[in-house]
Amino acid sequence: MIRILIVDDEKPIRDLISCNLTAAGYRTSAVQDGLAAIELIEKEPFDLILLDVMLPGADGYDVMEYIAPRKIPVIFITARHEVRDRVKGLKLGADDYLVKPFEIIELLARVEAVLRRYHKADRILTAGDVRVDVEGRRVTRGGQSVVLTNKEFGLLVLFMENKNVALFRETLYEKVWEDDYISDSRTLDLHVQRLRKKLGWERSLVAIYKVGYRLEVSEEAE
Numbered sequence: 001m002i003r004i005l006i007v008d009d010e011k012p013i014r015d016l017i018s019c020n021l022t023a024a025g026y027r028t029s030a031v032q033d034g035l036a037a038i039e040l041i042e043k044e045p046f047d048l049i050l051l052d053v054m055l056p057g058a059d060g061y062d063v064m065e066y067i068a069p070r071k072i073p074v075i076f077i078t079a080r081h082e083v084r085d086r087v088k089g090l091k092l093g094a095d096d097y098l099v100k101p102f103e104i105i106e107l108l109a110r111v112e113a114v115l116r117r118y119h120k121a122d123r124i125l126t127a128g129d130v131r132v133d134v135e136g137r138r139v140t141r142g143g144q145s146v147v148l149t150n151k152e153f154g155l156l157v158l159f160m161e162n163k164n165v166a167l168f169r170e171t172l173y174e175k176v177w178e179d180d181y182i183s184d185s186r187t188l189d190l191h192v193q194r195l196r197k198k199l200g201w202e203r204s205l206v207a208i209y210k211v212g213y214r215l216e217v218s219e220e221a222e
Contacts, residue, residue, distance in 0.1 A: 001124040002115060003045065006030040007037040007063065008052040008077065013100075017050060017077075020104045021111070023161060025125045025134065034058030038066050046072055048115060050107075051094075053078035053085065061092060068093040073114045077102070125160040127217045130199050132160055146198055151176055151191055159195075159205065159215040169212040 004026050008014045014030040021028050029044070031037050035057035041049075049067060051074050053060035060076060067074055075096040076089040086097045095114045098107060125132040129142040134157060139146040148156065154176040158167065173188050174180065192213055196202050204216050 001025070001027045001126060002047045003027045003029070004111070005037065005040065005046045005049045007032075007034070007049065007055065007060070009033060009055055010052075013077075016104070017107065020108065024108055025161065026111075032056075034060065034063045037063050041067065041070070041072070047118075048072070048111065049074045050077050050111075051075070053080055053089070061088065064089065064092040064094060073118050075110060075114060077107075125157065127160050127163060127215065128204070130160075130201075132156060141199055148195075148198065149191075152195055152198075155191055156195060156199075159213070163215050163217045166208045166214045167212045172212060 002025075004021055006014050006017050006021075006028055008017070008030070009032045011032070014032070018028045018030050029040065029046075031040055032055075034055040037049075037051070037055075038058065049072055051060045051063060051067075053076060055063070060078065064074060064076075074094045075098060076086075076094045077098050077100065078085070078089075079100045081099045089097050095117065096110050098110060125134060130146075131140045132138070137153060139148055139153065139156065155172060158172060158175060169188055177187070192205060192207075196205050199205075201215070206214055206216055208214055
């Protein structure tokens with residue numbers, strides 16, 4: 001799974017970024033100052049670093065000079081919008097520069113673009129012993145390959161991207177079948193039943209009365 005380090009001294013921003021990256025299938029770690037970032041980078045491998053400029057301990061430019069020899073992709077995220085600040089960050093080796101405030105959808109797009117540039121864009125989703133390589137369309141359970149139909153795979157990705165969230169039947173049907181939902185159709189239910197059996201999710205993939213389905217995954221199982 002792609003690992004991303006978030007370095008920002010504002011907790012609400014760290015939490016917002018982490019939540020959305022996790023929902024998109026990435027694994028995140030977060031720290032609030034430059035020195036903590038350097039210590040963590042020494043201990044653990046990361047595929048991408050989202051780095052604020054104005055940090056306590058050591059600022060983002062100092063951290064960037066430490067990161068550069070390690071060839072880890074970096075996106076600067078900062079309130080500094082002057083051209084000279086962007087140029088300085090890029091000259092130090094950053095791959096992109098995003099100014100606060102920003103839209104999460106733009107951040108996700110930039111993250112994907114930088115990871116593709118470094119051939120690290122494969123999106124891996126996990127839930128318990130089930131692992132999904134979204135780009136490669138490969139599914140394993142306990143290390144064993146699981147064969148799914150296209151519709152089953154589409155449903156699985158939706159459930160794993162929205163763990164512990166109740167998804168409406170209409171939403172599931174329209175996104176996977178790309179057609180208007182037929183209220184008396186059993187098609188969706190049959191596909192969900194097959195997913196339960198193939199993945200051992202009889203208790204995890206639960207029906208929500210008058211709503212749809214929810215994939216229930218505990219934090220310990222992820």
